[in-house]
Amino acid sequence: RGLGGLPPRDASPPPVRWCGPAGGVPDDAGYRIERLVIETAPGVLATANLYRPAGGTTLSAPAHRVGALPAGRAGSPAVVFVCGHADEAKAYPPYQAVCARLAKAGLVALALDPFGQGERLGYLDGGGRPVVAAGTAEHTYAGLQAWWLGQSPARWFVHEVRRAIDLLETLPGVDASRIGLTGNSGGGWLTTLATAVEPRIAAAAPATFVTSRGRYLEGGQHQDAEQILLGGTEHGVDHGDLLAAAAPRPMTVLAAEYDFFPIEGTTETVRRARRSYELLGAPDALTLVTAATTHQYAPELAAAAVRFFCAAFGLPAPADGDEPAVLPPSALACTATGQLAREPGGSAFLHDLVAAEYRAARACAVSDEDLTVWLRERVTSGRDVPQAPGVRWLPGPAGTWHGFWRAETDLWGAGVLLPGATGARSGLRVVLLHDGTAELTTDHPVLRRASRDNRVGGPLLVLDVRGQGALLPRDRSGRSPRSHDSTLYKLLSDLLWLDDSLAAARAFDITRAIDVVLGDARVRAEHPGLGPHRPVHVHAAGLGAHHAMLAAAADPRIADVTVSGPVVDLDHLMTTRLHDDGSGAWHGVLPGLARLAPGRRLHDLLGTRLREVP
Template sequence: MRRSLLSVDRQPVRWTRAGSAAGESRAKSRRPQHRPLERLHRMPHMVQEYFVEQAHRFERSRLERLAKLSTKADAEAYVQGVRKKIREAFGPFPERTPLNPRVTRVVERDQYRIENLVFESRPGFFVTANLYVPQGRPFPAPGVVGTCGHSRNGKAAEPYQSFAQALARLGYVVLIYDPIGQGERLQYPDENLKSRVGVGVREHLYAGNQQLLVGEFFGSWRAWDGIRALDYLLTRDEVDPKRIGVTGNSGGGTMTTWLCGVEQRWSMAAPSCFVTSFVRNLENELPADIEQCPPKALALGLDHEDFLAALAPKPVILLAKEKDYFDVRGTEAAYQRLKRLYRLLGAEDHIALFVGPTYHGYSKENREAMYRWFNRATGASQAETEPPLVIEKDETLWCAPRGQVCQLRSRSVFSFTR
């Protein structure tokens, strides 16, 4: 119990000459046990409690500002304000350079085709992606950018190729891409094309921690990949630029949320299993990946919901889970505040919340809630449920030789950082 960690043995110790066996024995018997650890642990949660208190202070200030909003003009000014703050947190993005896209394989299926392709989000920095194009549908069709969570195999993970395939079967053109350090984009591959440091979070931390030393934010790099994915999607004649959505789960929910804040071309969004609040995450001592902590976000008065507010009044649905480690209480509170903001903007029916009954993940229930929401916004389909799916093998979705961009001599994050 914590009380035992705070107790300190204050009995004096009488040290004797080292040559006295009896004295040495008595000294050992009186010597306090684990005293170094006790001294370190007298205030075991001091740093944690300090940061929680600071987060609460920033949150109180932000909630006070929100409470003062009473008119449509107030709400519009708030939206403009958070957009400006988000740009400050994420910093300037690089210059747009040629995408140089190339399709490396086409996979034909019954109701759609998959184009395996590579594009450059930065010069020589390759992004691997699958473009799902529906067959026998009128064009231009609505488009969706799919962002992935921390899956080892990135875009090929079952829940992620599931939503991409299902949307294609419902009439959407979907571009889903591998995150840095996942799928075909390992930054630290060994001779067997396996990660030297561990896929996903560890690859992100290795690259992101190095970037901190030179004033870069890994989350901005991740977001820029998403922006360039949208740039590519909008080059396709099959896509209606006025009907463009973004969705993802977990780490992909993070990216969906951040992308709502930094990019205004979206017409709808569905982040899953991420949106709660910084305070809830700190109180719960929830580990976070480096891209989930935007610089100065708290000091700027930003929270998760503000990145979605930046897209207001466009249609947004928050997807959560009852048993997720991203605290659903924070999700519900964020939804209520967003609902009030949307009400002031005259678009209360453009914000929604769906809470699935199970644990963390882009489960079928949450995917179906996303389909219904996007269908409502676009009119692409009347379907209420997920169509039958055929899950592809990872190799079928590979865009690069042997499934790694290093085989294409892609530059690494480190090559830019150093």
């Protein structure tokens, strides 16, 4: 569920194009390297290197491109190596060293470039230069689109691990019953996750990732979109649960003692997960190895991984030796241009996969009733509303009141209340600006439009929702709140772990502000005729338009919404390759909205309650 399901998979081996051996491997290295391109899904190509012990079959020979294990041969065990976020991916020297060590010890190792790394950069300009940075930046850039669908981009990373196993199972000289998985950092996350959901993984060694959600939160770090499990914390899934799901299969957790994945969480998690192994009669199958190093697949951890796989798969203990020779990326490249995107025919990337699913969603109708129920649940579920809002109004210039109140326990709402005509037609006008009160001026066009709304008298509230205006969190690195590296992005990600979202929470803030203002005795004394049953008219612009529409869909007290300059256009966001225009539209992510309400479905739901103006 946290992945949004796994993509459909053809159980037959994936098509492979063998590119020949990698040059530059010393004759006495004890292993050799084959270069290959794997079609992991229709139109999706992955560049890869296959490390094999010296003396085996050369797989680039046509007769051995795909085939069953020869009768009577047990074959070698194999390990899928999943890369962390190093730009070079399979060519990153520490990753080469791990794979070479495995091959020297008698194992086959298959290392794939992940999406957005190595030879698989998905956002190149006409000159072949990346428009979106490799690694975590690309994973988040495409991952934001996946979130709109209610999916984690990790679903496709797990899918590629499964296709790698499909391939290894059919290669000559590989024992299909002894296939393992390892990787560090982002590869450690993928190792942990894939092992939990793929039973064919016989042994696993996640490196420099395993800790606990609680300990990781203490460090204040953010993670790229591929490492966010939607609703994971809300449904009780922590790192230890993923380890426990692997029991009783052998697993060693490899940890750096000086890591931003806190070692305290690592030791606690392994200790707790070991209980599952004990209950299944394999108390020694889960181990922990630490090294006095920083965040990397250090040589000490690489050596420990090789020892682990040899023991798990019944191979002799490996001999100690020097670090394997490192090849330049060009020697390991599987493309003539260095990038699949620049090859004839190209390749599909994460964005293309998301866009295809979005287009399919457009053909699936959801009733108005079902959509309204879903939106109301998303906006209101799990809110911790205090019995008393604790409203405080402070005098401002020109008769304005500056106020704040408890939107939820320990969470604030804020706004500026402007006076208006009172009388029988008194109601409440709410203004939502793109950046909240941070852009409030007396001549702001949205404010002028709301002030001229002669359908209703009464006060006008310019509202700050959480993370905006007076409620904008201090960014620890001084980044813009529109940056994918910002504190606001980190908080949004944390909400996704809780099966919540910033957009749904902000829509709730609007409905809560209506409750507070219409129910406040001081406001009602100042504005006779105003009360809980008076109409509410919302005027919104930019990101505020998106939040206002969500609130109106969930709260029938909002009589109408007038919007201008909206930045959330699902057709644009979901089908445009370079979708982020810097407006911060990703703040509006509500997982599942693009699947249940694609295109202008939300506009249609609001019907005549929605007014769109220039």
